[in-house]
Every structure is written in C-alpha cells, then in structure tokens.
Amino acid sequence: MLFESGELERLERAHADGISAQEVIALFQARGLRLSEANFRKYVQLGLLPTSRRVGRKGKHRGSRGLYPVSVVRSINLIKRLMDRGLTLEEIRDSFVSIQNDIERVGEALDSLFARIEERLTRLHETPEALRPLAKDVEASRRGASSLLESLEKIGSRLAVTGPTPAGIVQGGMS
Secondary structure, three states, X not given: OOOOHHHHHHHHHHOOOOEOHHHHHHHHHHOOOOOOHHHHHHHHHOOOOOOOEEEEOOOOOOXXXXXXXXXXXXXXXXXXXXXXXXXXXXXXXXXXXXHHHHHHHHHHXXXXXXXXXXXXXXXXXXXXXXXXXXXXXXXXHHHHHHHHHHHHHHHHHHHHXXXXXXOOEEOOEEO
C-alpha cells in the first residue's frame, strides 16, 4: 500500500535533515512494496530522484554517509503510482517528475549559496551601517530567487497537465 498524504507529511517532519537510501527502502518494504537498492539507484541515475549529499559522522575516522532529501519518499510513491497506471520509467522521466526534481535541486543549491553568503557577511569586519546596502542586495536576491522558483514550479505543474502524465496526478499523489 502506497503512502497517503498525511503519512508523507509526518515522514517529512521526522526526517527533515535527510534520509538514507537504506531507510527509504526499508519504509517501502515494510509496506509490502518492492523497492531494491538497484531500483533506487536506477531512479537516481534516470534523474527521477535527486542525488545524495555526503554528511560526516561524529567521531574520529567514522567517515560519512549519503543522505537524500526526505522528499524522495514522496517521489518514489508517485513513481510507483504512475507505474501502476502503466507508465514506463522513460515516460515518467520525460514527464514533470524530473523537472520537479531539477527545480528542487536548484532550490537547495540557492539555499546553500545564500547561507554561505550570509555567513560570510557575519565575518566581515565592517560596521552594520556599512553592510546594510549589501545585506539589502542579498535579501532582494533571495526574494528574486524565491520568485523564480515559484514561477518554475508553476511551469512544471502546467507541463504536468499537458504532458504524458495521466491527468489528476500531482507530485506525491493524486489530486
């Protein structure tokens, strides 16, 4: 049984910092749904899922592990729903799903960039008065980036309606 909207929201809150591929696979397998590590990797390779980010583990010589945004659970849920409706992975890839993933990756990259810029601003040895114009420019850029992402999401949604995806399906489930 696929995840319902409320369940997806709870998972997203519980794993806000990210989720490993093994945890995602276990979530689907616990519901009796087939999802192997090979399938998960294939979804990433096809651009249906974002790539992981490496996160260091605490402690000496503990290495790092790959974490995915928890939205991958919602994406896999949608992929499985679309496959149940007869779409192939190639058709799904060519639909709005990969576009939505690209938009999400751009949003994450912009968030990271703005965080680095703002962190750099805090380390400058200037008076708050001298930094005010630069801080205003950063804030205006952040608003512009947010507006761009909203616009791209609307375009992606419109493409979903006109593309090969069956009508009535939205990111994560049914409309």
